[in-house]
Amino acid sequence: MAISTRISQALHALPKTELHLHIEGTLEPELALRLADRNGVTLPFDGIDDLRSHYRFDNLQSFLDLYYQLMSVLCTREDFSDLMFDYLAHAHADGVHRAEIFFDPQVHMNNGLDYDLVLDGLLDGIARGRAAYGIDAALILSVVRDLPVESAQTLLDAAAPRADELLAIGLDSTEVGYPPELFERIYARAAGMGLHLVAHAGEEGTAEYIRQTLDVLHVERIDHGVRIIEDPTLVRRVAAEGIGLTVCPLSNLRLQVVDDVAKVPIRQLLDSGVCVTVNSDDPAYFGGYIADNYAALAETGLSIAALADIAGNSIEACFAPEADKAAMRTELDQWKTEYSDLLG
């Protein structure tokens, strides 16, 4: 069902955090072509229409192939700063107060860039976003799980001197065949560097992968995690331990994890007491930023009250200081007063 203008407005205004967003996944096709031109990178596409025609994916891998190809256009500090600033502008317009953002340095390092150039550019974009919009953001160092584990150690070597400028470590990319337990030593080392711990699991992989992220990697939050629904014992455990799940409905739809947004098990997870959140993953590729993901769930009939609960979960599941969380809770209460007619 279509949602009203007032509901759309309410969902944009809803105070929320974004906890599952890959900065490289905000690279819109127009910007990719512009940067390719600016940096003299040759892409195998004949203009914007040809490039757009490649945005149809059968599964996670078919998306990743295009995603990594387009990342080659990101070359300079300015490119990374602009990419971050553009995302934060969009996030601010979508009611995001804080974003905890993945970046994939191994891919950029394999493309010949220095780790520090990438980090400096992204941090510059965050500073610009904070100055322009008051939006808060922090970086999650993401490990590409289908690259050799030694490559992840090299990444941590590069990241260690400036670990205090990072929020967390994450694990992404091709899931099946790369179980979390491969990264036990990487996560132990990251914990020793003072980083929070999160990991993608249970997108295409089974609930067993989710269990490993908890028992072996000791994560504080699980990215995607939708296949947890196949294991009721694990659902109860995650609910009891207050582990956040960063679910991405439009991503699940576009990568054919589900054939209908209504089949993303948001309602069941909420009813089970899981701290489930809604996020956009790679919005330039999956047809929607975070407010679009909330709207897609509203269109399936999920109530506005449930969506407000999800926004509340996103505040609880983030790694912001307690005072910042308290301020966001107050904003959410004010929103509930303003839109009380939609919550009945």
Ligand SMILES: [Zn+2]
């Ligand atoms: Zn992701």
